[in-house]
Amino acid sequence: MSALSELGTLGRKKPPGQKKDNLAAYLFLAPWLLGLFAITIGPMLASLYLAFTDYNLIQAPEWIGLENFTRMLSDERLHNSLRVTFTYVFVSVPLQLTIALLLAVVLDRGVRGMAFYRSIFYLPSLLGSSVAIAVLWRQVFGTEGLFNQALSVIGIEGKGWISDPSTALGTLIVLNVWTFGSPMVIFLAGLRQIPAMYYEAASVDGAGVLRRFFSITLPLLTPIIFFNLVLQIIHAFQSFTQAFVVSGGSGGPSDSTMFFTLYLYDRGFGNFDMGYASAMAWFLLVIIGIFTAANFFASKYWVFYDD
Amino acid sequence: MTTETLRTSVAARRQSGLSWARVRPLVIHIVLAGSALLMLYPVIWMVVSSLRPGNEIFRDPGILVKDLKIENYRVGWNALTEPFTRYLLNSAVVVLGAIVGNLVSCSMAAYAFARLEFTAKKLWFAIMLLSIMLPIHVVIVPQYILFSRAGWINTFLPLIVPKLLATDAFFVFLMVQFIRGIPRELDEAARIDGCGRAGIFLRVILPLMVPALATTAIFTFIWTWNDFFSQLIYLTDPKMYTVPVALRSFVDATTSTSWGSMFAMSVVSLIPIFLAFLLGQRFLIKGIATTGIK
Numbered sequence: 139m140s141a142l143s144e145l146g147t148l149g150r151k152k153p154p155g156q157k158k159d160n161l162a163a164y165l166f167l168a169p170w171l172l173g174l175f176a177i178t179i180g181p182m183l184a185s186l187y188l189a190f191t192d193y194n195l196i197q198a199p200e201w202i203g204l205e206n207f208t209r210m211l212s213d214e215r216l217h218n219s220l221r222v223t224f225t226y227v228f229v230s231v232p233l234q235l236t237i238a239l240l241l242a243v244v245l246d247r248g249v250r251g252m253a254f255y256r257s258i259f260y261l262p263s264l265l266g267s268s269v270a271i272a273v274l275w276r277q278v279f280g281t282e283g284l285f286n287q288a289l290s291v292i293g294i295e296g297k298g299w300i301s302d303p304s305t306a307l308g309t310l311i312v313l314n315v316w317t318f319g320s321p322m323v324i325f326l327a328g329l330r331q332i333p334a335m336y337y338e339a340a341s342v343d344g345a346g347v348l349r350r351f352f353s354i355t356l357p358l359l360t361p362i363i364f365f366n367l368v369l370q371i372i373h374a375f376q377s378f379t380q381a382f383v384v385s386g387g388s389g390g391p392s393d394s395t396m397f398f399t400l401y402l403y404d405r406g407f408g409n410f411d412m413g414y415a416s417a418m419a420w421f422l423l424v425i426i427g428i429f430t431a432a433n434f435f436a437s438k439y440w441v442f443y444d445d
Numbered sequence: 446m447t448t449e450t451l452r453t454s455v456a457a458r459r460q461s462g463l464s465w466a467r468v469r470p471l472v473i474h475i476v477l478a479g480s481a482l483l484m485l486y487p488v489i490w491m492v493v494s495s496l497r498p499g500n501e502i503f504r505d506p507g508i509l510v511k512d513l514k515i516e517n518y519r520v521g522w523n524a525l526t527e528p529f530t531r532y533l534l535n536s537a538v539v540v541l542g543a544i545v546g547n548l549v550s551c552s553m554a555a556y557a558f559a560r561l562e563f564t565a566k567k568l569w570f571a572i573m574l575l576s577i578m579l580p581i582h583v584v585i586v587p588q589y590i591l592f593s594r595a596g597w598i599n600t601f602l603p604l605i606v607p608k609l610l611a612t613d614a615f616f617v618f619l620m621v622q623f624i625r626g627i628p629r630e631l632d633e634a635a636r637i638d639g640c641g642r643a644g645i646f647l648r649v650i651l652p653l654m655v656p657a658l659a660t661t662a663i664f665t666f667i668w669t670w671n672d673f674f675s676q677l678i679y680l681t682d683p684k685m686y687t688v689p690v691a692l693r694s695f696v697d698a699t700t701s702t703s704w705g706s707m708f709a710m711s712v713v714s715l716i717p718i719f720l721a722f723l724l725g726q727r728f729l730i731k732g733i734a735t736t737g738i739k
Contacts, residue, residue: 140736141574141618162642163563170554170573170617171739173610179575181587188586194592241480249473250561257726258481264722264729265488267687268671270711272489273696274690277502284490287506316484320733327734376580383693404580407678412586419582426580 152432161403172179195410206417216418218393219401222307227374238318242325243355247393256326260319268319272383275299279309296314300384303349303394310395321366328362329355359442368433374424378403398422476735483721488715495708502704518713521706525691525698526683530711532691535680539604539687543669546608547616551661552654553595554611556619560632576614581674587679604675608665616661619700619736623657624650660732663725666717702712 165170189201189206241259247250251271265271274441278284286296299305333353342352378399381389389396390405402422406415486508488553493508494501495517507538522529558570590602611617627650635649651658672688680690692714722729 141577141615144618145571145574148567157640158563159561160563163566164558165563166553166557166561166642166646167569168553169550169609170570170611170614173550173607173612174572174576177588177607177610177612178579178584181584181591182579184587184590185583195593227721230468241477244473244477246588249477250470253631255477255481257722258485260726260730261722262484262488264667264671265715266719267673268697268715268718269692270714271488271674273707273711274487276696277491278487282503284506289504289666303575323730323733372578372580376578376582376692379671379689382673382677383696388695399582403674406586407589416586418581419586422580422655430578 142365142368144360150421158168158261174219185416185419188413189195189420190417192417193412195412199413202413204383206414207421209414210421215393215396216398216401219389219396219398223375223398224395225307226377227312227371228310230376231367231370233311234318235321235363236369237315238322238366239325239359241361242322242329243351245322246326246329253416256319256323260323263317263348265318266381269379269383270380272380275309275313275380276384279305302392303392306391306394310377310380310384313426314374314377317351321370325359325362357442361443363443364433364437368430371429372426373432375399375422377431396419447718449645491708491711495712496561499703499705499706500725502708517705517709520703521695521709521713524703524706525686525695526690526708529684529691529713531684532686533713535601536687536689539601539676540666540669542601542610544607546605547611547613547661547665548658550609550611551613551616552620552658554617555624557651558617559621559624559648560629560645561642572598573614573617576612577618580606585675585678592679593717598679599685600679601685602671603679604672612717613665615736616664619732620654620657620659622735623654627653658726658729659725663728664732666721668720670717677713 155253188199190201190203191200192202245255246363249255280286281296281298281301283297283299297305311433336354336358337350340354344354368440376399377397380405381395381397381400385391385395385400389400397424398418402415402418405411405418467555487517490506490508493510494511496510498514498516498517525532554573558566558573588603592598595602597606599602631649631653632645640648652726671689673693675691677693682690683694684725686694692710695710
């Protein structure tokens with residue numbers, strides 16, 4: 139079904155197919171191959187080289203060895219941006235997936251108007267990455283914002299959620315959780331694959347709602363949970379727009395919303411410190427790679443494949 | 446909240462089986478409708494606020510409009526150096542270019558992966574799948590240098606040319622999945638009728654993969670319309686600003702007193718996405734369900 143499971147099956151032998159058709163195939167692949175080398179692999183190698191240089195876009199890159207990386211070791215703002223990003227990923231992804239799963243289960247149980255609710259819940263996933271919604275968020279969680287107006291109705295006095303360093307990141311987490319619709323749609327597709335007879339058999343045996351959820355739904359859905367987890371983690375590590383707009387590009391207040399990507403932008407395109415930005419980009423790739431690999435490794439112990 | 450419902454459902458069934466069965470759908474609908482309203486409330490409120498005089502925005506958390514004012518839209522439209530029409534047109538050019546690029550290049554690559562046998566196919570396919578997960582940050586600095594050397598800064602080329610080269614690989618994957626579902630017998634029949642590879646692609650596969658092409662077009666539309674990072678980097682001349690970049694500079698240039706016009710332009714920027722959503726939900730839902738792309 140997914141790109142991930144597709145990767146897993148690549149090693150398997152296919153039945154002997156038609157004979158090779160190299161010329162036609164490579165002609166069809168030509169645009170993609172050109173893009174792969176000119177826009178992806180080429181720049182990847184270039185950024186790997188730049189990571190070991192000092193480069194400001196005007197003078198030629200100067201080879202400085204590991205200096206960018208040792209600088210990263212002592213760069214307090216970078217450490218802070220890692221803390222902010224990890225907090226964001228570790229809090230918002232589990233919350234988002236839990237809500238997505240619960241609503242998918244409720245919607246899957248033959249609720250009338252399911253398609254309608256699915257669309258409504260999905261809509262924020264399309265809007266969430268836009269500047270307009272970030273503008274809205276600035277107001278909603280501002281001092282005189284909608285959220286505080288709602289709180290005052292029930293007699294609670296609010297504060298400037300976005301201007302307070304202890305809560306600013308929280309508002310961005312809420313924004314990410316708000317876009318649970320797309321993993322929810324993937325969960326719904328997964329729930330469709332579970333044979334109804336499993337539930338019928340369990341009902342005959344007298345299993346209640348919760349028992350059926352934990353003994354049938356959850357285990358059979360683990361491949362989809364795994365897939366959503368990997369994708370949403372990769373996605374959350376790369377968040378940029380919302381923090382950029384909500385903080386006015388500064389990652390403030392007091393760097394409390396300074397995502398790793400925001401700091402990378404600040405170094406590379408704010409200060410034209412291209413060597414350092416490249417080193418950061420590779421560091422990000424390694425972090426995401428480690429997380430994905432760890433996920434795959436851990437999946438052996440909790441993901442259940444029916445085949 | 447929902448586990449709570451499940452738990453009470455178990456408890457209730459033990460006490461009085463029949464009546465709960467009747468109430469259950471109602472409870473579920475109330476919970477679902479409540480959550481849906483809660484989720485969309487801020488967006489609805491923004492639309493309403495964009496039609497209110499500025500001072501009311503901070504006083505009224507409700508969504509009833511007493512006297513409708515479109516003043517915010519007039520002010521917002523002309524608040525920046527260029528009228529908003531300009532930014533809408535710029536975004537339209539970028540979006541159209543991206544859609545055409547993705548449709549042509551991704552469908553070609555997908556046809557090769559799904560139907561043709563060639564040397565190192567598995568290797569290329571694995572690379573294509575891996576490239577879906579590659580963070581843009583690893584390539585953005587050299588890409589920027591490349592495009593700035595080419596003199597493409599403040600043009601739409603850095604935003605369109607990569608699409609012509611199938612760099613949005615998830616669409617290649619989506620189309621591969623779709624083509625695999627088309628019976629091979631159709632290809633065979635066309636071959637017997639004298640079609641070559643290109644003929645089969647153009648006359649058999651492409652017409653049959655219209656749903657996958659529509660999905661690609663709609664996702665490309667929404668993502669490109671929303672895209673902020675690359676447009677922010679490549680477009681620095683206000684004349685070339687696209688909608689998100691213009692909106693952002695609006696936010697920075699104005700104080701909180703003009704929330705009304707800021708909201709008005711935010712609403713304008715969301716309308717195309719909303720329309721794409723209405724027209725294309727079927728394709729959007731299918732698209733994420735089969736590939737997991739956002």
